[in-house]
Amino acid sequence: MARRAGAAPSRLDRRKARTRAALVRAAQAFIADGKTNVPILEITQAADVGMGSFYNHFDSKEELFHAAVEAALDRHGALLDELTLDLDDPAEIFAQSFRLTGRLHRRRPELSKVLLNHGPVLTRSERGLVPRARRDIQAAARAGRFTVADTELALTVVVGAALSLGRLLHDQPGRDDVQATDQITEDLLRMFGLPAGEAREICRRPLPDLEALDRDDTDVAGHHP
Amino acid sequence: MARRAGAAPSRLDRRKARTRAALVRAAQAFIADGKTNVPILEITQAADVGMGSFYNHFDSKEELFHAAVEAALDRHGALLDELTLDLDDPAEIFAQSFRLTGRLHRRRPELSKVLLNHGPVLTRSERGLVPRARRDIQAAARAGRFTVADTELALTVVVGAALSLGRLLHDQPGRDDVQATDQITEDLLRMFGLPAGEAREICRRPLPDLEALDRDDTDVAGHHP
DNA sequence: AACGTTTCTGACGATATCCTCAGTTATGAG
DNA sequence: CTCATAACTGAGGATATCGTCAGAAACGTT
Numbered sequence: 111m112a113r114r115a116g117a118a119p120s121r122l123d124r125r126k127a128r129t130r131a132a133l134v135r136a137a138q139a140f141i142a143d144g145k146t147n148v149p150i151l152e153i154t155q156a157a158d159v160g161m162g163s164f165y166n167h168f169d170s171k172e173e174l175f176h177a178a179v180e181a182a183l184d185r186h187g188a189l190l191d192e193l194t195l196d197l198d199d200p201a202e203i204f205a206q207s208f209r210l211t212g213r214l215h216r217r218r219p220e221l222s223k224v225l226l227n228h229g230p231v232l233t234r235s236e237r238g239l240v241p242r243a244r245r246d247i248q249a250a251a252r253a254g255r256f257t258v259a260d261t262e263l264a265l266t267v268v269v270g271a272a273l274s275l276g277r278l279l280h281d282q283p284g285r286d287d288v289q290a291t292d293q294i295t296e297d298l299l300r301m302f303g304l305p306a307g308e309a310r311e312i313c314r315r316p317l318p319d320l321e322a323l324d325r326d327d328t329d330v331a332g333h334h335p
Numbered sequence: 336m337a338r339r340a341g342a343a344p345s346r347l348d349r350r351k352a353r354t355r356a357a358l359v360r361a362a363q364a365f366i367a368d369g370k371t372n373v374p375i376l377e378i379t380q381a382a383d384v385g386m387g388s389f390y391n392h393f394d395s396k397e398e399l400f401h402a403a404v405e406a407a408l409d410r411h412g413a414l415l416d417e418l419t420l421d422l423d424d425p426a427e428i429f430a431q432s433f434r435l436t437g438r439l440h441r442r443r444p445e446l447s448k449v450l451l452n453h454g455p456v457l458t459r460s461e462r463g464l465v466p467r468a469r470r471d472i473q474a475a476a477r478a479g480r481f482t483v484a485d486t487e488l489a490l491t492v493v494v495g496a497a498l499s500l501g502r503l504l505h506d507q508p509g510r511d512d513v514q515a516t517d518q519i520t521e522d523l524l525r526m527f528g529l530p531a532g533e534a535r536e537i538c539r540r541p542l543p544d545l546e547a548l549d550r551d552d553t554d555v556a557g558h559h560p
Numbered sequence: 561a562a563c564g565t566t567t568c569t570g571a572c573g574a575t576a577t578c579c580t581c582a583g584t585t586a587t588g589a590g
Numbered sequence: 591c592t593c594a595t596a597a598c599t600g601a602g603g604a605t606a607t608c609g610t611c612a613g614a615a616a617c618g619t620t
Contacts, residue, residue: 274495385569
């Protein structure tokens with residue numbers, strides 16, 4: 111019997127959701143290691159779930175991987191929205207979102223790797239970070255803060271810069287991620303027509319509490335103490 | 336008996352080189368379709384080469400794919416060097432290289448797809464396009480044309496923008512590639528500190544003969560009439 | 561032409577992976 | 591408590607892929 115939408119989740123629902131979440135988490139771990147051609151058996155073992163259970167939730171490995179990446183992206187996007195909620199200047203909203211995403215690469219390397227390994231595919235996805243960035247750029251342009259000839263092309267550069275930055279930080283573990291991220295954000299703001307001095311100043315403003323970010327991200331992973 | 340370096344290639348050498356090239360070309364075709372987990376047998380069939388021949392040239396599929404991508408990148412880099420040889424302004428050399436690379440996505444879609452699908456891995460490679468871009472940016476900075484706080488970070492943005500642009504053109508076949516490429520180049524020049532007017536003007540200058548580019552690229556593919 | 565060497569070739573045994581299915585366990589309803 | 595249903599489980603047959611190897615063909619040398 112189909113459960114009515116909005117009804118409280120039953121124990122059965124929760125059991126199924128737990129198994130599914132375990133599989134998604136295991137998949138994220140493998141993606142983080144760059145291995146997308148792992149046998150299904152290994153995934154289920156890592157998730158501490160029976161082999162057959164896989165097919166109760168997904169029809170193919172690709173379906174699982176896709177779900178894993180989308181979940182991670184959605185979560186980070188929502189976090190950004192939350193953290194920039196009380197900012198007024200659209201240029202600063204954009205800058206802080208980009209800076210926070212840059213910080214992410216070091217703070218949650220496994221999530222970062224997921225983004226890097228599947229970034230290309232997700233670049234034009236209608237979920238996750240891209241629509242958010244588009245919205246912010248458009249808002250800043252409308253407010254006269256950014257000079258943007260073509261929103262989609264500006265967005266293209268921004269997304270490319272974000273992925274490329276992640277790759278840089280991943281490949282050079284010694285590099286200062288804060289300096290790198292803020293410098294690139296500053297470069298992008300100049301590209302958007304802001305005077306060099308103002309661009310630099312905006313990128314030096316303090317960021318929201320990063321402890322909150324850690325707490326939230328821990329929640330995401332479903333890692334309850 | 337080992338052949339001395341520099342000696343004229345014998346028929347045997349050429350035979351071996353031909354089969355190897357056929358495998359590389361077939362690999363490029365598969366990479367272009369995004370399929371990097373094709374059975375070796377299919378690759379050899381596509382290359383019209385015996386199954387066993389594969390192991391005369393490569394120890395693993397990954398080795399073949401790596402060779403395929405590096406060959407494509409080296410070739411395009413050399414082409415850019417050739418085409419921008421007689422330019423004086425370092426800013427223009429950078430701009431033309433970027434614009435020409437943008438043009439490539441439409442003119443040679445299969446090569447473009449190779450770059451896109453393996454771009455992330457090759458971003459920090461010491462061969463191919465990245466060292467060239469680094470050299471050009473440094474030259475422009477030394478000449479006082481670009482204002483660059485950190486060459487590596489600027490390079491990161493440029494590389495990311497190039498890959499992201501390729502993805503955009505690939506996903507939106509209808510989009511005007513010339514307009515998109517030139518606009519992004521202009522954005523990057525502004526990021527490098529050039530005045531908006533000058534950035535725009537540089538990106539409107541004519542490009543080297545594209546027919547020569549076609550001829551050269553055809554040579555690359557080893558496609559002799 | 562004759563012989564040694566390099567390269568090519570495809571069949572085949574070994575191995576890895578898939579995914580179904582019949583049986584088991586957990587949950588819900590009466 | 592009893593039965594029905596949903597979810598979980600792992601063994602196993604079917605399938606796919608690998609990489610070796612012995613022989614054939616092309617090439618070089620004398």
